[in-house]
Amino acid sequence: MSIKRHGISVGVERIGDDDFFLTFKAVGKLTHEDYQRMVPMLESAIAGVEDPDIYAVCDVTELEGWEARAMWDDLKLGIKHGKHFEKIAVVGNSTAQEWLTKIADWFTPADVKFFVTQFDAIVWLKD
Numbered sequence: 001m002s003i004k005r006h007g008i009s010v011g012v013e014r015i016g017d018d019d020f021f022l023t024f025k026a027v028g029k030l031t032h033e034d035y036q037r038m039v040p041m042l043e044s045a046i047a048g049v050e051d052p053d054i055y056a057v058c059d060v061t062e063l064e065g066w067e068a069r070a071m072w073d074d075l076k077l078g079i080k081h082g083k084h085f086e087k088i089a090v091v092g093n094s095t096a097q098e099w100l101t102k103i104a105d106w107f108t109p110a111d112v113k114f115f116v117t118q119f120d121a122i123v124w125l126k127d
Helices: 032-046 068-084 095-107 118-126
Strands: 007-015 019-030 053-066 085-091 111-115
Touching (some): 007 032, 019 032, 032 068, 053 118, 068 085, 085 095, 095 111, 111 118
Parallel strands (some): 019 053, 085 111
Antiparallel strands (some): 007 019
C-alpha cells in the first residue's frame, strides 16, 4: 500500500517590533490551495506593521514540484511582499534545488541561499 503525502506547514513568529521568522515546509506538489492557506496566515501576521522584515527558512527536501497556478500564486506573493523578505534560506537535497535557489536569488530583492541542513540555514538567517 502506497501513501501519497502532500501539504505544507507554515509557522510565523514575530521577533521585536517588525522582524518576522517564517518557516515553510513543502511535501509533494504545491497547489493553488496551499497558497490559499499560506498567504492569509502571512498577511495576518504582518498586518499593521508598516515595514516588516521577514526572514524565511523554506524546507523543500520533500517538494516534488508546483502546479502552474501555484507558480502564479508564488509570483503574486513575491510581487506583493517581496520587498519585505530580507533573507530566504532554502533547505534542500538536490543539485537542481541548489541551482533553482541561485536563479531565484538573481530575481529576488532578498538574499537567497541554499543549505543542506536546517541548522546551517537558521544560523545564516540570524547573522
